[in-house]
Each structure stands twice: as C-alpha cells, then as structure tokens.
Amino acid sequence: MLELLAYLLIGAASGMLAGLFGVGGGVIVVPALILLFGQIGMVEDWIPHLAVGTSLAAIVGTGAASTYAHYGRGAVRWDLVARLAPGIVLGAWLGAALAGIIPELWLTRLFAVFLTYVGIRMLAPRKIHHERTLPGSGGMWAAGGGIGMLSALVGIGGGTLTVPFLSNRGIDMRKAVGTSAACGLPIAIAGAIGFMVVGWGREGLPGASTGFVYWPAVGAILLASMPTAPLGASLAHRLPVALLKRLFGVFLLLIALRLVY
Template identity: 50%
Template sequence: MDVNVWWLAYPLLGAAVGFFAGLLGVGGGGIMVPMLTSLFLAQGFPQAQVMHLALGTSMAAIVLTSVSSLRAHHRHGAVRWDVVRLITPGILLGTFGGTFIASRVDTVPLAIFFSLFMAYVSAQMLLNIKPKPSRELPGPVGMSAAGLGIGGFSALVAIGGGSLSVPFMSWCNVKMQNAIGTSAAIGLPIAIAGTVGYLVNGWGAPDMPPLTLGFIYLPALVVVAATSMFFAPLGAKLAHRLPVATLKKVFAGVLVLLSAKMLHSLFG
C-alpha cells in the first residue's frame, strides 16, 4: 500500500483519540494501542516488535495530552497536589520498571494482556462500577505502593492510569471531582516515565523500521499527538451537549472491538 495512505490514517486516529479524550475524559491508549498495532502490521513492521512500538508511541503521545488535561483540571481547583506528591515517586518507579517487563514479553501474550485489561475497563464503563468509599488515604508507604501498582499496570497497557487511580482514590473517600482531576495530574509522570522506559528498552533493538527512537515510531507520534490536541477541545465542548452516559457505553464497545481486531490481526 502507498506510504501516503498512512499519513491519512494517523491524523484520523489522532482526531478520534483527541475527541474521545475531551468528550469522556479518558486517555487515548485504549484506542491508540490496538489501532497502531494493526497499522504497523499492515505497514510490514516486524510482528515481534509491533506491540512494543504501539505501547511506546502511545505513551509518548499521552505526554502532550496529559499536560493539557492537567492544566484544565488545575484551573478548576480539582487537583489534590498533596496526593500527587505522595504517589508520584511510586508512579515513576512502577511505570519505568513496567516498561522493562513489557519489553521482555512477546507481542502475542502482551496483546492478550492488553485486551483483557481493556475488557475490565469496558466493564467499568458499561456497569458504571464505583467502589464504595470505605477508608482514608494511606500514609507515604501505602501511597508509594499504590503508585508502584498503578504505574506498573499503566506501562504494560500504555494508559494514563485513570482506570486504576480514580477507583483507588474514590475507595479512599476522595471526592470524585478531585479523584478525576488528581488522576489527570498523575497521568503526566506516568507518561514521562513510560516514554523514557520504552525509549531506553527499544534502543538498539534489531529489525526496527526507520524513523524510530527506541520503541517510539516518530511519524505516528507527531501526527497523532498534533491532531489529538486539536480535537480534544471540540470533544470537551460537546461533552455538555451530548448524552455522555450513552456515549461511554458505545466507547466501551469500541474498545472491545478494537482489541479483538488487534488480536485477529496478530493471530491472522
């Protein structure tokens, strides 16, 4: 297929990622990873590396979108910076360490793990699962342990951590508005640590396509990130006019279908 087709596919992907991020307040990894995996396979990239390239490229793209999201929530006073300070050391260590695990797992098992995690995220959305508040936030040691777990899982599936950190903070009696805003702030260290980790682990990997930096494919990163930042404000504006509860259910179905398509591409 002509190379110009991919320059069309990447901005369309970025538009979808940005729109849903603004509309539903979700990170783009659930869309980016399966779509990039399928696109990379179609471009003839080595199957052994496509999942790692998709994860690394998604993490790098999330850096820019997380900055925008953090600023918006901070302006509304929704970020609990005391929580951010306590959890960030564990987040950085867990995310960076998680990239070392991901880089040593073969593409197919990694894709299966990603798909199962997306099924969990989709179930959260479809059933509107929220843990009952039952306790206070733990101390520094407990917060570091929570950060390790959230960061590690986030690195393995290239997400900003919201599907884990929001339920954790809600369980610890943090108001939902603050849990969402604080999760947006936590997404930045997750994205930075994950990007550095995938860059380091992919450095010098064999049979990599041109224009890669570690496990980051630069053309996809630049185009997807640029278009997603443009479409995120549009999604945010429409969030107050469209039936978001219904759209979340549609989005959950889309995540499952994209993951299934990715698995079909790999096994096919």
C-alpha cells in the same frame, strides 16, 4: 500520505473520546497502532511494543495540556500527586522493563485483557465507596507502583486506574480526575523513557524511532488530539453520554476480541 492521515485520524479520535468519556487516549491509540503497524509492514515482533511506547510519548503532550487545564480550575491535589509520584515512576520503569521481555503475542493479549476490563467498566460502572480513606505513605507508594507498572505495560496515562482509586477513598470526583491527569504525566514520561531504553538497538525497528517510540506517529497524533479533546469535553455536556459510554464499551470489547484472535 495515507499513513500520515491514519495517524491524524487516530489522534483526533483519541482526543475526542478522551474528552467525551474521560478515558485515556491510549485506550484508542494502542489498538489502532497495533492494527495500523501490521498493515504498513513493520516487523511483527515489535509492533505492540512500538504501539505502547509511541502511545506513552504522545500522552506526555496531551497529559501536560490536560493537567494545565485542570490546574486552572483548581482541581489538582498536588499533595496527592507528590505521594503517588515516586511509586508511579518506579512502577512505570518496571513496566517498561517487563514489556521488553514479553513476547509480542502476549503483550497484545495483555492489552486485550485491559480493554475488556475498561469495556466492562463502561457497560456497568462500579459503585463508589466514599467511606474508604487514603492509605499511609507505604500504601500510596504501592498504589502508585501498581498504577505506574500497569499503565506503562499497556500504554495509558493511568486515569482508568487512578480515578477509581482516589474517588473510592473520599476524594471529590473533579479533583480525582484532575489529580489523575497530573499523575499521568510522570507515568508517560517515565514509561516513554523506559521504552526508549529497553528498545534501544533492537533489530528491525523503523528508522524514525528511538527504541520503541516511533516519532512520526507521536507528532501527528499530538497535532490532532490536543485540539479535539476540548471539543469532546464540550460535547459531553450536550450528548447522551450514558448511552454513548455503553456503545463505546461494546466497541472496546470488540477491539479486544480482534486483538486476541
């Protein structure tokens, strides 16, 4: 029961913060699961792999809900999704394959580096350069591949990477966010399948898992995160989000230090 409660709290926190700050739930889910799995006695060699694979599987549900909500507001550029998706899927599979051969310590440290990047972005947002334009087909495939690979490696839906890429190239911010949510769906699906495949048959994995996806955590996180994301979005219009973002940035940097040491 305590383990189930922990998953529900992780899901509620990830949904709330995703809605409040516009960050993917994986930024919260992955480090929380790494710490929790260590406490409940899972085999250390696979803890970060299970955390990332489980996060990606959970993002399939939350990403679908988020995409539907943005689509209802006309904020999804499906033409851009179609141009990015092939590279995203290939990149996500490559990221999952790389994760299967990266030792657990270095996968944890890779996520700590990513958290540091997100934390610094929260503390000092980058200036947007609207004068840039979208690249051609090859450039979009390459961008999608890079976004998909890194997102799968660290267990996120890619919004932290996709939104700046699109907004820096003249795409309206609302449509950049909506399109990013839609792009997160193929990242999560391809990445989760990849983590199931590369984790298949590994010794020491928990019984209720398929490869590196642990289903009890996926179900509980989805149950709690989907209703709290709209609540976080609502609070974003009433709370001092600029101050909260800075506090959240400091929090992420502290988590990164904890994971490294």
